[in-house]
Amino acid sequence: xxxxLLIAVIITLVGASTPILIAAxxxxxxxxxxxxxxxxxxxxxxxxxxxxxxxxxxxxxxxxILAAALAATASSMIFAFLTLTLSANQVATGLALTIxxxxxxxxxxxxxxxxxxxxxxxxFPDELEQHPVWRVVFDHSPLVFFSLFMxxxxxxxxxKTRAGLILRAVGENDLSAHSIGYSVIGVRYAxxxxxxxxxxxxxxxxxxxxxxxxxxxxxxxxxxxxxxxxVFAAWKPFRLLAGAYLFGLVMAIELYTKASGSTGxxxxxxxxxxxxxxxxxxxxxxSLRRSQNSAAPACLGKPFLPTQ
Amino acid sequence: xxxxxxxxxxxxxAMLYLTPVAAVLLTALVGTIVFSLIxxxxxxxxxxxxxxxxxxxxxxxxLAVKSAPLIIIAxxxxxxxxxxxxxxxxxxxxxxxxxxxxxxxxxxRDMSGPWILPLMIAAGMAGxxxxxxxPALLRTRLKVNEILTSLMLTYVxxxxxxxxxxxxxxxxxxxxxxxxxxxxxxxMLPRVVPxxxxxxxxxxxxxxxxxxxxxxxxxxxxYQVKVVGSAPYAARYGGFSVNRTIWMVxxxxxxxxxxxxxLEAAGPFGRLVPSFPTNYGFTAIIVAFLGRLxxxxxxxxxxxxxxxxxxxxVAQTTTGLPPAAVGIFQAMMLFFLLASDVLVxxxxxxxxxxxxxxxx
Numbered sequence: 216x217x218x219x220l221l222i223a224v225i226i227t228l229v230g231a232s233t234p235i236l237i238a239a240x241x242x243x244x245x246x247x248x249x250x251x252x253x254x255x256x257x258x259x260x261x262x263x264x265x266x267x268x269x270x271x272x273x274x275x276x277x278x279x280i281l282a283a284a285l286a287a288t289a290s291s292m293i294f295a296f297l298t299l300t301l302s303a304n305q306v307a308t309g310l311a312l313t314i315x316x317x318x319x320x321x322x323x324x325x326x327x328x329x330x331x332x333x334x335x336x337x338x339f340p341d342e343l344e345q346h347p348v349w350r351v352v353f354d355h356s357p358l359v360f361f362s363l364f365m366x367x368x369x370x371x372x373x374x375k376t377r378a379g380l381i382l383r384a385v386g387e388n389d390l391s392a393h394s395i396g397y398s399v400i401g402v403r404y405a406x407x408x409x410x411x412x413x414x415x416x417x418x419x420x421x422x423x424x425x426x427x428x429x430x431x432x433x434x435x436x437x438x439x440x441x442x443x444x445x446v447f448a449a450w451k452p453f454r455l456l457a458g459a460y461l462f463g464l465v466m467a468i469e470l471y472t473k474a475s476g477s478t479g480x481x482x483x484x485x486x487x488x489x490x491x492x493x494x495x496x497x498x499x500x501x502s503l504r505r506s507q508n509s510a511a512p513a514c515l516g517k518p519f520l521p522t523q
Numbered sequence: 524x525x526x527x528x529x530x531x532x533x534x535x536x537a538m539l540y541l542t543p544v545a546a547v548l549l550t551a552l553v554g555t556i557v558f559s560l561i562x563x564x565x566x567x568x569x570x571x572x573x574x575x576x577x578x579x580x581x582x583x584x585x586l587a588v589k590s591a592p593l594i595i596i597a598x599x600x601x602x603x604x605x606x607x608x609x610x611x612x613x614x615x616x617x618x619x620x621x622x623x624x625x626x627x628x629x630x631x632r633d634m635s636g637p638w639i640l641p642l643m644i645a646a647g648m649a650g651x652x653x654x655x656x657x658p659a660l661l662r663t664r665l666k667v668n669e670i671l672t673s674l675m676l677t678y679v680x681x682x683x684x685x686x687x688x689x690x691x692x693x694x695x696x697x698x699x700x701x702x703x704x705x706x707x708x709x710x711m712l713p714r715v716v717p718x719x720x721x722x723x724x725x726x727x728x729x730x731x732x733x734x735x736x737x738x739x740x741x742x743x744x745x746y747q748v749k750v751v752g753s754a755p756y757a758a759r760y761g762g763f764s765v766n767r768t769i770w771m772v773x774x775x776x777x778x779x780x781x782x783x784x785x786l787e788a789a790g791p792f793g794r795l796v797p798s799f800p801t802n803y804g805f806t807a808i809i810v811a812f813l814g815r816l817x818x819x820x821x822x823x824x825x826x827x828x829x830x831x832x833x834x835x836x837v838a839q840t841t842t843g844l845p846p847a848a849v850g851i852f853q854a855m856m857l858f859f860l861l862a863s864d865v866l867v868x869x870x871x872x873x874x875x876x877x878x879x880x881x882x883x
Contacts, residue, residue: 318850
């Protein structure tokens, strides 16, 4: 393997990992507050179509990312209203959000089929990216640096700030947090909104970073893999980083075996199924290591009913 | 807020049955407004989607054909959801049902006899069961979340299907098309209404719903599912094994999704093609909820959703509404249903100053 190919694989790996990492970071915060939002895939698709449309019409990638975040946040508020205000079942509502996002993106994306947009590439000057080592460091989209920054920011927020402590308290013991005087529902609304924004940005990675062509369901289940990663990472941001890059590696292998034309003794469909099989394997491994799902926030998925 | 929610002593039966109807009506209403706002003729679109399949007798057979797999899958999912087991991978189990049934069809290509079709159906059910076996095993042995495993297996199932129809099972006389051989007459479901496309799947769906209704309301199995779902600790205390229940509900729903798959393969499709996964497995989730997780409710909900599916196709040709719009309608229905659920458990009251003070 020559160094050019190695660099190309690393850059592909980083690109493929980024949307999963961003979406999983958002969901991590949501789940830390005690809410399980299964609508990640749907919110990502909404972010993807909005980012595509805004880039197509304005050519401004930053505006596209902002719009994607806002649109996905808006959709997450449907989920928040149903599950938090009306205490509807979180699993069913999350599924409804994914079905909604899938339909929404297909409906609005249809007009953009076959219309390419420009990739949101590295913003550093080309001179910096001459040397192979510097290319590996700098030749990434700002979205990649954003995802890495957010790993640290979320770790710091959850572990080192008072607001993070309150958020964790709400997720671990909602009744106690309520009795001390914190607004459980308010904190959870904020967490769901944040998760929505992150899922939207994650969705924007698909048209801006990976495939600058519109295709229906272009997120291809990555939102679900992000959900699995949160479990894999035991709700810890840095482990999420490791997990996302592991999946990036699996997906980079898939892409390069496909591109090279020779898929070895295994059919190409096997490689296409590999990320999903890997997700299952990872979930199995993690459960073997932990006796119980003790790392999960205690109130995860349960509605908050203070009067009962 | 001037409105106040007051918990009902018991869930309202009237609301339980009225809210699904309200959800469908609200979807039609809001759908009209939303689709008008984004530049379609909303009124015509909604009329085509919700009414044309009912008023045009030519579409009735489509309703029967499309509601059958929805009902069969949803009845199985409802059993899972009652037990608080979240199988969302019915689409994959459906695909495996189709694959297993087709496997038998390809093996029995040169044979004839009335035993072939029942064998295919049995294989299809076993295929769906096998696919549900994996999340069941992982959940009961290792406590791996069945939501993620069952969904991941759906993607794997679709790749398996692609592999088979593009590779070993490809029709050698198919001019290179990715498809298996056409099934023989003995391998196809018989039509039950002459002159229509309504096949044996429709009566099977009704029988499945009736059998599951009986099982859920009259058998120990049904009781066990409900107790495990609503009060897992009480279930353990009462001697019901939670793991055994998880096994039973996942295998039941897998078998039913597989049954729907093989019936589709041997019915409308007549062979396996890459477009075999038609989203029935996901739409059935909505059917299960809209039918209130009750087999008979699901029959009506399955009909309602098949109206939307058939109507969506009508609207596509007459008003240019994209096929994806149907997904939005389906999601809206579920949103409205979940939102109106609050009326089942709570009573909405105007907050009067006196009671507000009393409450404070």
